[in-house]
Amino acid sequence: MKYVLVTGGVVSGLGKGVTASSIGVVLKACGLRVTSIKIDPYLNTDAGTMSPFEHGEVFVLDDGGEVDLDLGNYERFLDIKLTCDNNITTGKIYQSVINKERRGDYLGKTVQVVPHITDAIQEWIERVAVIPVDGKEGPADVCVIELGGTIGDIESMPFIEALGQFSYRVGPGNFCLVHVSLVPVLSVVGEQKTKPTQHSVRGLRGLGLTPNILACRSTKVLNENVKEKLSQFCHVPASNIITLNDVTNIWHIPLLLRDQKAHDAILKVLNLQGVAREPDLDEWTNRAKLCDSLHDPVRIAMVGKYTGLSDSYLSVWKALLHASVACRKKLVVDWVPSTDLEDTTAKEAPDAYKAAWNLLKGADGILVPGGFGDRGVQGKILAAKYAREKNVPYLGICLGMQIAVIEFARSVMNLQDANSTEFDPDTRTPCVVFMPEGSKTHMGATMRLGSRRTYFEVTDCKAAKLYGNVSYVDERHRHRYESQVNPDMVAKFESAGLAFVGKDETGKRMEIIELPAHPYFVGVQFHPEFKSRPGKPSALFLGLIASSCGQLDALLQNPSQPNKHIPAKISSNGVFSPKVYPNGHQNGHAYKPVKSLVNGNYYANGNGVHV
Ligand code: GLN
Numbered sequence: 001m002k003y004v005l006v007t008g009g010v011v012s013g014l015g016k017g018v019t020a021s022s023i024g025v026v027l028k029a030c031g032l033r034v035t036s037i038k039i040d041p042y043l044n045t046d047a048g049t050m051s052p053f054e055h056g057e058v059f060v061l062d063d064g065g066e067v068d069l070d071l072g073n074y075e076r077f078l079d080i081k082l083t084c085d086n087n088i089t090t091g092k093i094y095q096s097v098i099n100k101e102r103r104g105d106y107l108g109k110t111v112q113v114v115p116h117i118t119d120a121i122q123e124w125i126e127r128v129a130v131i132p133v134d135g136k137e138g139p140a141d142v143c144v145i146e147l148g149g150t151i152g153d154i155e156s157m158p159f160i161e162a163l164g165q166f167s168y169r170v171g172p173g174n175f176c177l178v179h180v181s182l183v184p185v186l187s188v189v190g191e192q193k194t195k196p197t198q199h200s201v202r203g204l205r206g207l208g209l210t211p212n213i214l215a216c217r218s219t220k221v222l223n224e225n226v227k228e229k230l231s232q233f234c235h236v237p238a239s240n241i242i243t244l245n246d247v248t249n250i251w252h253i254p255l256l257l258r259d260q261k262a263h264d265a266i267l268k269v270l271n272l273q274g275v276a277r278e279p280d281l282d283e284w285t286n287r288a289k290l291c292d293s294l295h296d297p298v299r300i301a302m303v304g305k306y307t308g309l310s311d312s313y314l315s316v317w318k319a320l321l322h323a324s325v326a327c328r329k330k331l332v333v334d335w336v337p338s339t340d341l342e343d344t345t346a347k348e349a350p351d352a353y354k355a356a357w358n359l360l361k362g363a364d365g366i367l368v369p370g371g372f373g374d375r376g377v378q379g380k381i382l383a384a385k386y387a388r389e390k391n392v393p394y395l396g397i398c399l400g401m402q403i404a405v406i407e408f409a410r411s412v413m414n415l416q417d418a419n420s421t422e423f424d425p426d427t428r429t430p431c432v433v434f435m436p437e438g439s440k441t442h443m444g445a446t447m448r449l450g451s452r453r454t455y456f457e458v459t460d461c462k463a464a465k466l467y468g469n470v471s472y473v474d475e476r477h478r479h480r481y482e483s484q485v486n487p488d489m490v491a492k493f494e495s496a497g498l499a500f501v502g503k504d505e506t507g508k509r510m511e512i513i514e515l516p517a518h519p520y521f522v523g524v525q526f527h528p529e530f531k532s533r534p535g536k537p538s539a540l541f542l543g544l545i546a547s548s549c550g551q552l553d554a555l556l557q558n559p560s561q562p563n564k565h566i567p568a569k570i571s572s573n574g575v576f577s578p579k580v581y582p583n584g585h586q587n588g589h590a591y592k593p594v595k596s597l598v599n600g601n602y603y604a605n606g607n608g609v610h611v
Contacts (some may be wrong), residue, residue: 001129001139002270005163006146007209009200010182011190014217018239018253019180019244021077021387025266026263028078029279032272033140035133036074037125038087040148041156045091046084050294056311058475060530064450069314070146072530076318077254079533080133082303084126090155093120113158121162122169126341142270151179151203164208176269179204179211183218183226192218192226194233201234212269213240213262221245240265251288254281269546287534298329298549302362303383304338305376310335315399316369319532323545326537331545334359336380350476360386365393365520366550368400370478370527374423374532381407393547395540397480401513401523402432405483405498412496422481435482435509454502454511454526461501463522464511465556466539473502475526477535482525483510499597520547 004027006020017038017299024034044050047058048066059072065084073081097120098483101111116132149156167175181197196415198515201211214236216222222230222243242260247253253364257263258279267273300320302313310317310333317333322330356379360366366387368380377399384404388411396404402420409418410430420432431506436446455472466475485493485500493500502512502524515521522540532538546555 001126001174002142002272003125003129003166003170004266004270005143005167005175005177005209006180007151007177007204007211008147008149008180009204010196011040012150014180014182015244016146016148016180017073018250019215020074020144020258022253023178023266024074024078024142024144024281025284026187026257027142027144027266027276029254029258029265029281029284030263032142032276033136034069034078034142035080035129035131035140036078036082036086036144036146037128038074038146038148039156039159040068040087041153041159042089042148043091043094043155045095047087052312053309056309057314057316059315059479060276060478060527061465062451062476066449066478068148069311070148071452072199072315072318074144075530076533078134079307079411079536081129081135082133085128085129085131087461088124088128088132090158093117093124093158095252096120096124102302114161118162118165121159122166123354125166129550141272141275149209151200160207160209167209168574171396173269174273175581176266177209178213178266180215183216183222183230184294185202185219192220192223194226194230195231198233199237208479211236213265215242215262217244219246236602238393249288249291250444251284251291253427254284255288282391283535287325290328294325294328294330296329298324298327298331298545299334299362299364300331300544300548301334301336301360301366302381302385303338303341303360303366303368305338305371307372313369315527315529315532316367319529319538319541320367320545322532322534322537323541325534326542327545327549329545329549334363336360336383338376338383339340341379341382342376343378348602363392365395365544367394367544368396368403369529370398371398372399377423378401381410385411388515388521389516391519393544394518394522395520395544397527398477398521398525401525402481402483404521404523405431405510405513408493408496408498413492414499431483431485432481433484434480435484436480447480448482450476452477453505453524455505455575456502456512457507458499458501461499461514462520462543462552463501463514463517463524463540464557466543469540474527475524476530477526479525483513484508485510489558 006016008016008116009012024036030036042105044068047068052058056069058066058068059069061084062081063083067084069088071082071087097116107374129143132138145157147156181192181200183192183197185192189269189439204211212471214230214234227238227241230241243261247256258281263279267276304313321331322570336356336359340352345353366383368383380403384396406418406420409415417427418429419427421430421434451474453472453474497515497517499514499516500510501514503509504511511525513523520543524540528538528540532541546552
């Protein structure tokens with residue numbers, strides 16, 4: 001096993017995650033099998049308890065792991081399936097060491113950060129690196145490890161120490177350190193300044209780690225003399241200094257690395273030159289160019305709670321993007337704060353109310369993503385009602401499906417008090433109920449998490465067709481409540497026009513709903529966004545986008561070839577800039593600033609942007 005460690009210097013939010021994923025892409029394109037590990041030095045054991053508003057979305061894995069959204073980058077870019085152990089946190093490491101201490105495994109020794117915590121980190125890395133993640137047997141060739149945070153952070157010190165020991169232990173030829181740093185350009189003199197990188201490399205060396213490659217974030221390509229200066233002061237050959245300059249979309253990053261022969265530098269350090277072939281990145285090149293050439297917009301209103309931070313719904317946004325590119329449309333996401341659609345806002349903040357309704361009415365399609373708690377639920381119900389009544393394409397994910405069922409029961413079936421027991425535990429018409437897989441009396445650890453199977457009950461429906469007429473699908477879940485329809489009422493719901501087209505293996509949990517008479521009204525209990533990939537858009541997102549731009553019929557004729565229903569038209573002019581305008585970015589808390597998407601441009605605002 002060979003290891004590539006990616007660290008970050010100077011400031012956080014440089015796009016380390018995208019850089020690390022892109023390194024993986026280039027190595028994969030050279031014919032190597034690649035896995036990845038993300039280290040988050042925070043104390044939380046996992047991301048499950050972290051607010052998406054502060055930290056971005058909680059990404060969910062097949063095995064039910066609730067992990068940092070960077071693992072989503074890796075899964076999407078490398079088309080792999082990771083396990084929860086691929087995300088190491090300080091919390092997990094300390095928990096494992098303390099558990100061992102309680103069991104008496106340390107035989108009376110004093111348990112210390114060095115060597116016990118540092119040993120535990122190294123053992124964890126070695127154990128997880130060999131888990132196959134690409135569907136093939138046996139371990140990958142290369143494991144890309146991303147260390148979260150910035151060199152110098154107090155909380156990452158045990159990891160740095162462990163990785164220093166690790167690099168020595170696995171030896172030269174097996175370990176390559178890529179340090180992602182910043183080369184700012186001072187507007188007064190217009191000069192690319194190397195000092196911050198020099199300092200950060202010095203810090204790295206002081207902690208026992210020697211960089212092999214410098215990946216320098218800068219607005220423009222680094223001047224040769226700047227490279228030479230960096231080379232001299234940082235003791236890194238100029239050929240191993242790569243510029244990560246601003247590009248029009250993130251799919252250019254692997255190309256940028258390849259063009260500067262970053263793969264050659266890495267392969268040389270890892271002694272893999274004889275094994276690897278020249279990188280084949282044709283698919284990435286085509287996609288990056290195609291994305292730049294799209295001008296014709298498709299507008300999707302995303303009606304949610306955390307609209308101040310687009311990273312809160314990162315995978316949903318990416319899934320929409322994948323589907324839009326497949327439909328040859330430029331994605332425009334309008335974030336609609338659901339509370340602004342409510343009647344109380346009409347009185348208290350009429351301008352916000354008007355703006356929210358204008359966005360909703362101007363949309364080609366409406367998406368209500370997952371969520372927890374009752375704030376803004378009424379606004380989401382109003383959005384679902386609007387979509388249903390006005391025949392606007394609608395995709396409801398998890399909570400977005402639950403509110404669609406409630407809305408249907410209230411408006412169409414005249415069950416005025418229909419509700420979810422999450423919002424009204426005493427409702428007389430509970431159509432969404434607490435349905436944990438384990439205990440019904442405890443709230444802790446009762447989430448239904450990870451991959452579960454949904455069986456199609458109806459084959460002649462849009463969802464089944466979009467999935468390619470399969471009899472079941474495996475998608476990822478993260479919820480406590482579930483639409484449950486009293487068996488006596490199923491017939492009434494169906495005669496009123498709501499079809500339950502997908503259910504779990506017991507037939508008790510409603511997994512997919514559809515309004516057959518509507519152009520596209522689909523609700524799913526699961527989160528299809530987590531399995532969407534750049535070249536393989538998620539079926540139901542593709543359905544939403546295709547229907548929003550009048551392509552659904554064509555797509556349904558040929559659903560097995562998702563992006564083949566539209567002929568490719570690539571022109572070289574134009575910049576890809578989906579309009580994503582979160583109302584005010586949250587930027588910066590101690591360890592890692594929450595990351596924002598501005599203009600969809602990679603690195604456009606110096607913040608990390610994900611794939
Ligand atoms: N709050 C709802 C539940 O727990 C929906 C969760 C979600 O949308 N992920 O079931």
